[in-house]
Amino acid sequence: MPKSFSFIDDYLAYLLARSSYLVSEQFHHQIQIQGWSVNYWRILASLSDEDGLTLTQLNQRVLFKQPTLSKLIVKMEQEKLLIRHKDETDKRAIKITISPQGRTLVADLLAQAKAHENTVLADYSQKQQQLLKGMLRRLVLHLQE
């Protein structure tokens, strides 16, 4: 006889939202203790892989609303963490790169994030970790057509 779950415990969207929250919770707290905002972290982490994205491209990674990201980017430029460049091939667009200060910060945060992930997944074997991440990667690919 199959185990019976309550609605939310058998509802994929809830399981994802909850695990997402729980996985990030402590690390976000850790960031805030250091005086940084979670939004800054998400933006910098997204740029760390691929610098020079346009605002729209960056937004597809950080998953904010466009006006929210627009304003954050301006603020982060004022704080010398990012640089906004005009895109010469498309004059509507702005390209965003990380400043040297931003690079120093994100290098530090990336290391902390990896360390935190290691503690979160401490009880998972390498194989289990890859299985979990692999399933999520496939789900993401599947959903963003």
Add this chain to the structure above:
Amino acid sequence: MPKSFSFIDDYLAYLLARSSYLVSEQFHHQIQIQGWSVNYWRILASLSDEDGLTLTQLNQRVLFKQPTLSKLIVKMEQEKLLIRHKDETDKRAIKITISPQGRTLVADLLAQAKAHENTVLADYSQKQQQLLKGMLRRLVLHLQE
């Protein structure tokens, strides 16, 4: 040679945040088209499993900030979707139950949510679905000590 991923594509927190976002995106839009807020949906869905939770208990499910939930609950009571009862055994607490109107609404939304999940997981076999959900359930259990 193992495939190499960019930071965010190998970072569990990001994979969860992104898949969570993608899975819920269309359904949230669907809710908003009908004139409801996503927050209302989350609150009602959480109560649908277990009515009569206190605000704190409910908040552990919906994952808001406490003042946010306090205000939403008051608003939803004014709109006759919920009822706030004094808890007689703990006079600080309030217990929250769904009103008849709320029940009608949540029944409708639950059906829509299930239908949406079915389309999201259409390409997954029953076995794969259980594997995915099972891994997430274990992750959640693992993280909430």
Add this chain to the structure above:
DNA sequence: AGTAGTTGTATTCATTTTCATATAAAAATG
């Protein structure tokens, strides 16, 4: 080229969220 539709970003303003704190009740302590 001229027009119509689309895309990329910024801005405004109303709403929502949150931090900090208040308050009252319960629990723990000595």
Add this chain to the structure above:
DNA sequence: CATTTTTATATGAAAATGAATACAACTACT
């Protein structure tokens, strides 16, 4: 039991968010 600490909820001021919109630049079509 009196006192301190913790817990549950509410509230007000400040900050963040987002829907709507504006505008400029690009694309597609005739």
